[in-house]
Amino acid sequence: MRKILIVGAGQSGLQLALGLQSEGYEVTLMSNRTADEIRSGRVMSTQCMFHTALQHERDLGINFWESQAPKIEGLGVSVAAPDSTRAVDWVGKLDGYAQSVDQRVKMAGWMETFAQRGGQLVIHGAAVSDLDYFSRTYDLVLVSAGKGELVSMFGRDASRSPYAEPQRALAVAYVHGLGPRPEHPDYDAVRCNLVPGVGELFVMPTFTTSGRADILFWEGVPGGPLDVFQGVKDPSEHLALTLELMEKFTPWEYARATRVELTDAGGTLAGRYAPTVRNPIGRLPGGGLVLGVADVVVANDPITGQGSNSASKCAASYLASITEHGDRPFDEQWMQGTFDRYWETAQHVTKWTNAMLGVPPEHVLNLIGAGGALQPVADRFANGFNDPADFENFFYEPEKAQAYLASVSGA
Template identity: 70%
Template sequence: MRKILVVGAGQAGLMLALGLQDRGYDVTVVSDRTADEIRGGRVMSTQCMFGTALAHERDFGLDLWAGAAPDVLGLGVSVAGPDGGRAVDWVGRLDAYAHSVDQRVKMAAWLDLFAERGGSVVVHPVGVADLEWYADRFDLVLLAAGKGPLAGMFDRDPERSPYTRPMRSLAVSYVHGLGPRPEHDFPAVRCNLVPGVGELFVIPALTLSGPCDILFFEGVPGGPLDVFQGVRDPQAHLDLTLRLMKQFVPWEYDRAAGGVALTDAHGTLSGRYTPTVRRPVVELASGGLVLGVADVVVANDPITGQGSNNAAKCAALYLAAIEARGAGKFDRAWMTETFEAYWAHAAAVTKWTNAMLAPPPAHVLTLIGAGTAHQAVADRFANGFDDPADFEEWFYTPERADAYLAALGGPSGAVGEP
């Protein structure tokens, strides 16, 4: 029986561990926290998993929250106008529902499930010396501790990493009590764009205490939303979030008029990181090899909500590659080939995410504006969150955007330059 070590108890690491366990591998998971510590800790992320990623979870037998998590049926875009109103406001229908499950709920449950099924769980912070020890005792070592210090062992790939600094300041609040958007009669992720300032995303989700909403600000560094550093008190964090909503996205602030409250004392998060693609393999001093997984090797800004989706797709691809390897050695060539197969998907995500972090060119403003008049544009944009490769066909160049809009009857409702 082949022995595999997974370092990290997140979306990709636990999916891989449970999938390998189900197929008869001898799997050990190393986590820096127990399931109870995860469950009782601070929120770790925002997340919204779309149809393809959820299908992978179902294939793994891990879709444990169907019927409990709110079904997200659409994705809407609003653009703030100079008068404080909305210059653009539309919502696209998703072809398949999406779900957002607090990772404290999901990862704690999956870690418990892995242990209940006989998996070995080691609770211990991992350093380089530990990896040396593990590499000598396991057939394959997978590092899935996405944004931890060990990710820095993997060299940055400059050709695939155009940014050298954080492009957004991030601030998250999980809340109860947010009212519905009165103009739409189905649950949707709301993307509110404030030109030159940043974005507010509102995500229907499931947390420890039931259904909730996630308020997620992405602020341009140095701008008016980049003010959460040093805010440690959760209520002060929420109060600041609400003040900024009232100033920049008052239509969303109106939903809080009935009173909102944090879901729990650990329901806030803030920070920033540099979007980075890393080389997939690290060779240890002993000669042992470590393969990076998901966010370890492709860490995009969360502006397009792709982190957990990428993680699920990476886990499914890596699992298939491990099975296909049979008794063959997990050498550098195999590791590189496996990552490149994942990169064939992740490249499209990275291109789209990096494009959304930059000031939008005129043709993108026209496309966003056209979503108001053309439901097909709104729906296609929404479903691009599930399949970002589709943006290549209509989004990146003026020529393809013009051809697409012409086929729909011409551009309409263009957004002015910020």
């Protein structure tokens, strides 16, 4: 039985650990926190997962919260006009529903499941020196801890990383008491509110430790009016700032948020990071090699909501590469090939996300604007969140966008 060590217990690490476990591998999982510490800690992300990523969980039988989490059937886009009304407002219908489960709930539950199924769970914050030892005792070491010392082993791939600095300042609040969107009170949708030159507000239904909730998520252009959360430690002050900015820049969303309260004391998060693609193979001082997973090797800005989706897709891709490899050694060539296979999917996410961080060109503004009059355009844009590869067909090049709009409008 082959022995595999996974360092990091997030979406990708745990999904991969449970998948390998189900295939009969001897899996050790290292986490720097216990399940109880995760469950009672601070929120970690916004995680709206679309159909393909959710299906990977279903395939492994680990979709434990599917019946409890809100079914997100649409994805809406609003663009603020200079007078704080909406210049654009539409909602596209998803072919398969999306869902968001607070990672405190999911990671704690998956970690307990892994241990109950006989997995070796080690609560320890791993250092490079630890991995130097472990690389000699395991057939394969995978690093899925996306922050800290371990990430420094994986060099930045400058050719795939156009941004050296963070492109957005991030601020998240989990709340109860948000009213329904009056335009579609009968179904749930993620709402993307674009405030040109300022940033974006995302509003999404979720399932958290206290049941149904909603996430209010500001992405602010650094140095701009939304970049005010750094140093804010008090959760209630964080929420007050969130609402104040909603009232100023997205009053249509603020109108349904007048009675909200935080889900819990750990329901806020703020930070920033530069979107980065890294070389997938880490070299240890003793000569051993480790393979980076998900955010360790491809970290995109959350503006397109792809983090947990990419983590799920990476775990599924790596699981296939490992199981198909049989008893052969997990050498450098295999590691590079395993990452390259995942990059076939990930490259589309990176290209799209980096495009959305910039100032949108005229043809993209035309596409977004057309969604209000042409429902097929709204639907296609919404379903691109599940399959970003489709944006190659109509989004990046003016000629393709124009041809697509002409074909839909009959012009």
